[in-house]
Amino acid sequence: MSAIEMHPDQSYIIHSIIDSPLQVNFLEIGVLVGKRIKLLHQAPFSGSVAFEVGENLVFMRKSEAKLIQVIPEGENQDNKESVLKTI
Amino acid sequence: MATQSTVQPKEKTIAIIGNPNVGKSSIFNQLTGLNQKIGNYPGVTVDKTLGFLHNSGKQYQLIDLPGTYSIFPKSEDELIALRVLTGMEEEKPDAVMVILDACNMERSLLLATQVMDLGLPLAFVLNMKDLAEINGVKIKTHKLYETLGVPLVMTDARKSVGMEAIRSLIFEEKFGKGQPFLEISEIANEELLEKVRDKFGLQNLYQAFQYLIFADSNKLLSSLDKEWIEEVCGQFHFDRQAAQIEESKRRYAKIKEILKDTISSSSSKTSKFTKNLDRFLLHPILGYLVFIGIMLLIFQAIFAWAGVPMDWIDLGFAELSAWISSHLPEGVLTDFLAEGLIPGIGGIVIFIPQIALLFGFLAFLEDTGYLSRVVFLMDRIMRPFGLHGKSVVPLISGLACAIPAVMATRTISNTKEKLITILVTPWMSCSARLPVYIIIIGLVIPAETYFGFNMQALALLGMYLLGTVATLIGAFLLNLVFEQKERSFLLTELPIYRFPRWKAVLLTMYSKSKVFVLEAGKVILSISIILWVLASYGPPATMNTLEEEKIALLESANSEEEATAVEELYASKKLEASFIGILGKAIEPAIKPLGYDWKIGIALITSFAAREVFVATIATIYSIGGDVDNELTIREKLAQETRPDTGEKVFNLATGISLMVFYAFAMQCMSTLAVVKRETKTWKWPILQTIVMTAVAYIAALITYQILV
Numbered sequence: 144m145s146a147i148e149m150h151p152d153q154s155y156i157i158h159s160i161i162d163s164p165l166q167v168n169f170l171e172i173g174v175l176v177g178k179r180i181k182l183l184h185q186a187p188f189s190g191s192v193a194f195e196v197g198e199n200l201v202f203m204r205k206s207e208a209k210l211i212q213v214i215p216e217g218e219n220q221d222n223k224e225s226v227l228k229t230i
Numbered sequence: 231m232a233t234q235s236t237v238q239p240k241e242k243t244i245a246i247i248g249n250p251n252v253g254k255s256s257i258f259n260q261l262t263g264l265n266q267k268i269g270n271y272p273g274v275t276v277d278k279t280l281g282f283l284h285n286s287g288k289q290y291q292l293i294d295l296p297g298t299y300s301i302f303p304k305s306e307d308e309l310i311a312l313r314v315l316t317g318m319e320e321e322k323p324d325a326v327m328v329i330l331d332a333c334n335m336e337r338s339l340l341l342a343t344q345v346m347d348l349g350l351p352l353a354f355v356l357n358m359k360d361l362a363e364i365n366g367v368k369i370k371t372h373k374l375y376e377t378l379g380v381p382l383v384m385t386d387a388r389k390s391v392g393m394e395a396i397r398s399l400i401f402e403e404k405f406g407k408g409q410p411f412l413e414i415s416e417i418a419n420e421e422l423l424e425k426v427r428d429k430f431g432l433q434n435l436y437q438a439f440q441y442l443i444f445a446d447s448n449k450l451l452s453s454l455d456k457e458w459i460e461e462v463c464g465q466f467h468f469d470r471q472a473a474q475i476e477e478s479k480r481r482y483a484k485i486k487e488i489l490k491d492t493i494s495s496s497s498s499k500t501s502k503f504t505k506n507l508d509r510f511l512l513h514p515i516l517g518y519l520v521f522i523g524i525m526l527l528i529f530q531a532i533f534a535w536a537g538v539p540m541d542w543i544d545l546g547f548a549e550l551s552a553w554i555s556s557h558l559p560e561g562v563l564t565d566f567l568a569e570g571l572i573p574g575i576g577g578i579v580i581f582i583p584q585i586a587l588l589f590g591f592l593a594f595l596e597d598t599g600y601l602s603r604v605v606f607l608m609d610r611i612m613r614p615f616g617l618h619g620k621s622v623v624p625l626i627s628g629l630a631c632a633i634p635a636v637m638a639t640r641t642i643s644n645t646k647e648k649l650i651t652i653l654v655t656p657w658m659s660c661s662a663r664l665p666v667y668i669i670i671i672g673l674v675i676p677a678e679t680y681f682g683f684n685m686q687a688l689a690l691l692g693m694y695l696l697g698t699v700a701t702l703i704g705a706f707l708l709n710l711v712f713e714q715k716e717r718s719f720l721l722t723e724l725p726i727y728r729f730p731r732w733k734a735v736l737l738t739m740y741s742k743s744k745v746f747v748l749e750a751g752k753v754i755l756s757i758s759i760i761l762w763v764l765a766s767y768g769p770p771a772t773m774n775t776l777e778e779e780k781i782a783l784l785e786s787a788n789s790e791e792e793a794t795a796v797e798e799l800y801a802s803k804k805l806e807a808s809f810i811g812i813l814g815k816a817i818e819p820a821i822k823p824l825g826y827d828w829k830i831g832i833a834l835i836t837s838f839a840a841r842e843v844f845v846a847t848i849a850t851i852y853s854i855g856g857d858v859d860n861e862l863t864i865r866e867k868l869a870q871e872t873r874p875d876t877g878e879k880v881f882n883l884a885t886g887i888s889l890m891v892f893y894a895f896a897m898q899c900m901s902t903l904a905v906v907k908r909e910t911k912t913w914k915w916p917i918l919q920t921i922v923m924t925a926v927a928y929i930a931a932l933i934t935y936q937i938l939v
Contacts, residue, residue, distance in 0.1 A: 170478040184512040186506035190610030200724035
């Protein structure tokens with residue numbers, strides 16, 4: 144699932160980031176595969192979305208958030224472990 | 231490319247680099263105080279901020295590089311960082327100080343280790359150690375130093391902790407080179423990197439790697455060199471984006487390994503205070519109410535507070551002019567000083583209170599971390615108009631003055647969105663239009679109340695709304711015309727809330743005002759001088775006859791009052807006969823359909839320097855003399871003015887509204903044009919802006935007059 148489909152009360156783990164010219168921007172700002180991510184705020188009318196990623200607070204448009212693929216934290220732990228190993 | 235000078239330089243240059251919001255400028259300001267200089271990098275709008283330190287006869291020049299997350303050149307800021315660090319800009323810095331966020335070592339080290347690999351002597355400054363301690367982050371600095379081989383200093387710049395350590399680091403030149411962090415030849419073909427290194431005389435393979443990555447955007451490379459780079463990239467199948475991603479990934483992996491042994495974190499919770507405050511400030515309803523409230527407060531304050539010093543400045547310069555004309559010998563030089571130069575300088579200085587206050591507020595909001603929240607709230611609302619969330623601050627600033635507003639567009643990284651914002655901002659109703667509106671509304675709108683609303687207040691509100699709507703429609707149309715060259719995106723950090731540093735806010739106010747006075751001042755001053763010449767001189771024969779007539783009448787004047795009346799009458803006659811008067815008459819056929827006569831024509835021409843000149847010009851033309859600020863007398867004179875042919879009042883409803891519409895749309899501000907030129911680095915946009923805005927003003931005023939008349 145993508146980051147905009149997340150439930151606000153649950154933590155997720157970034158599983159992958161869809162290939163796009165923004166890949167480097169995600170890396171630089173610290174949105175990395177294996178990091179814990181939580182949905183914090185959403186502006187009205189499908190506006191910007193704010194996340195907590197690891198220790199950082201970041202926000203982006205929905206189009207950017209759609210590129211972040213996540214899995215719920217704790218669920219599918221094996222998958223998460225293998226993801227962590229690949230980074 | 232840059233070869234090290236063999237002569238020992240007297241001055242050492244140290245570049246300071248770091249992520250945004252890491253306290254980099256805070257450290258820079260603590261070290262250099264007011265001993266700063268703002269310059270330009272060729273070809274880009276990024277300000278070059280230099281500061282100076284002195285110790286035992288040696289000067290140290292500090293370069294404050296723009297905040298950046300990496301040295302991959304995606305924006306102008308990053309381009310500058312890389313250009314300075316690789317010595318393409320000018321001579322390479324002697325050392326680099328990388329500022330790291332002690333709370334976010336992982337991300338900070340991405341940039342820090344990239345700089346390390348460039349091979350310059352450097353030192354790491356771990357800032358925000360107070361916050362790190364609060365958050366339970368413990369950094370084993372000695373171990374980190376041993377691992378990286380780069381000197382480390384812990385600081386808390388907001389509380390001036392650790393500044394002495396930085397000073398001794400600089401003065402004792404304790405910078406170290408460290409070992410290359412990443413083996414770049416594992417990512418890119420070694421043979422390719424060696425080729426690039428040798429071709430451009432670079433020091434190491436990592437510099438060659440960066441050269442390859444940013445060859446496209448590197449304006450300093452010749453097209454021949456670019457072709458060569460493209461060719462070798464093709465030969466070795468070098469994929470830029472893939473290489474960048476691979477480099478960052480490997481770097482992060484290695485950083486993670488190092489941090490395992492050097493950092494212990496009991497809790498990695500983001501500041502609770504920030505999260506709690508954001509629940510309120512980013513709330514879908516409350517968030518917007520707070521934002522509107524803050525904006526109202528700022529404008530209330532700017533108009534109320536700035537008014538007082540602006541009056542002082544106005545009065546001070548008027549008195550200086552009067553003193554000069556009464557104390558210096560009569561002649562061209564005195565006239566030039568009293569009527570051209572001094573009012574010209576006054577016209578620049580009068581804007582300082584508003585600019586300083588506005589930038590003070592913006593710096594305050596920026597420093598607390600609130601401005602990023604404004605971007606979060608407003609991005610969705612601005613997008614349909616081809617604008618970015620970051621366009622909000624410039625547009626709001628435009629209500630006070632377009633000059634700082636255009637300067638504030640720098641934070642917008644997308645070229646198209648930035649350009650649209652620059653081009654439409656002058657339509658926001660700036661404070662210089664206010665005196666024009668007030669005079670005309672007083673003349674043509676009755677001071678009556680309908681349904682509890684004051685008609686004059688409604689008319690003024692209508693003019694402000696007209697400006698705002700025109701700005702948004704203009705942006706919408708430009709969005710359709712301009713081609714999108716790069717993908718527009720929004721991916722930004724929400725910095726934690728911090729208490730503002732008053733010293734930094736004051737420094738921003740000072741430096742922004744200084745930039746304005748020096749940059750825009752030059753243009754305003756020269757235009758004012760030209761206007762003075764055009765308004766003071768005319769064809770010599772006519773001017774001489776007028777002067778002789780005046781002298782004759784003055785001699786026969788019986789009282790002081792009569793003499794003043796003669797002086798005023800001839801000031802007006804001379805203006806009519808001057809070059810600018812001739813110009814006014816020349817454009818009369820063109821402005822007649824708008825309901826204007828040649829006298830208004832003169833005011834229109836002089837207003838192209840700055841809108842507020844309207845009042846002063848009208849005052850001169852209708853020979854009011856004396857106190858220009860006394861709007862009531864101007865209004866009374868204007869109300870009596872009739873057309874010589876028909877005997878109708880000149881300032882009727884149709885002419886008045888048409889004139890206000892013209893002032894709402896026309897580009898009548900030399901300083902704004904100068905700033906647009908500075909920000910876009912070309913005369914193309916300010917010229918186009920003038921033509922289009924003035925054409926729109928003409929058509930809108932024409933339609934208004936023809937409907938109302």
